[in-house]
Amino acid sequence: MIIELLLLPLLAGLAVATVAGPMGAFVVWRRMAFFGDTLAHGALLGAAFGLAFGLALYPAVVLCCLVLALTLVALQQQQIIASDTLLGIVAHTTLALGVIAISLLPSVQVDLFGFLFGDLLAVSGRDIVWLWSGALVILLLTALNWRRLLSITVNEELARVEGINVAATRTLLMLMLALLIAGAIRTVGVLLITSLLIIPAASARRLSRTPAQMAMLASLLGAFAVIGGLALSWFADTPVGPSIVVAAASIFVLSLLAPRAA
């Protein structure tokens, strides 16, 4: 049955797409695409650690992403290396280490391709519980801290003068992003995660008049991309992760036809 085969992948994909809406909006507004990429590459290293020490995949990946996010936030305070250079070094080093670590694992046959480009069809019922729990936590934190998060995005100095704890709010955003990326590793894979963050948000930009509208619309368009990608994969027998990205990109091209709302 199509439904039974596709229901779990669909639920998993929708969990990621829903959270990727608001998170992706912040990534676009704050120009953090490269930061997201770096975390995603780090996720692979986390997966390798998890496999090597026999840990469950998601806790290992989440832990690794959170540690990496906090390290990057701390490293970005220094003035010696430009931020994008630093991210480039860390991103590719962790990716290389992750690939080496996975290839050194003795017994386990690991599907490296699945980590790099996603393996949505392989998700289990347990994965769905992890994904939706994480999604609800992120959505709740985002809603509760919405004004603070938006305020530091618009202008950090004004936010600080107006009494917002800028460092804490920025760290919260990084941690939520790390959590999302860790969760997304199985859907679109580490090499394509950034696209699921950025493309729906960029598509929503032209159609939105307020930041909240843009965040919610990005979730909706991301969900369409997941459904479209799964359909494409089912009918054309294409790999799922890349299919979702192509579906998202098609939505973006269509969004260019719409008149700009604001």
Next chain:
Amino acid sequence: MAATRPVPDTTDAPLIALHDVAVRFGQQEVLSDIHLSLHGGRITTLIGPNGAGKSTLARVILGIVPPSRGRVTRRAGLRIGYMPQRIKIDDSLPLTVDGFLALGMAGATRARRDALSRAGVAHLRRRAVQALSGGEMQRVLLARALLRKPDLLVLDEPAQGVDVAGQDALYGLLAEVRDELRCGILLISHDLHLVMAATDDVVCLHHHICCSGTPEAVSRDPAFRDMFPGHPATNLALYTHEHDHEHDLHGDVDCAEHHHHDH
């Protein structure tokens, strides 16, 4: 107007006080020996040449830059409104002026509308922030600062890009705000001419405080004359501000679209 306004009382404790504050960036000492206190109901202007550390001092007062030495004491619960020179908001963020103000202070639409009309830009409320000119954005920033009903209002180069008529209206508005909210106002400026007539206190800064006091006292001070040799304001010790007609803030030259003067 400047000559006739009542002298505000300053008996209450300072809003903020700096004791022996110094700031260094790397090897460079930007500020040293700063003793300064700001009081409610007074307009203080920070003047000094470019690179004198004016903005750094303001940012210490705002709590953005921590001092390397010394002590900053703020009155408990001090509410600060800040108008930066300019801010850049990424084009990817769909944000109206109204939404921008709501970020600074949640509350009724009416309060935001009032703050905007006070700053003379009520007609911009539904405009996207990215579509504003520099002068318009500055007034929206002023509205956001006023919306907070601040105890201390800090304005960085408020007169920049505003013509003389607009400056006149701006200083009129600031005096009004000071008297109404009883708040302290700190202006940062390198434009001496009007400032000297529109302020209660002047602090003259060049990495340290060279001199301070009333505009009349400061403009007679030799340290001030050394810092601005030959500047017209140094001859303006007894300059009085003649004010016989009203301007609104639309005298701004870079605001071609809505350019009108209410003479």
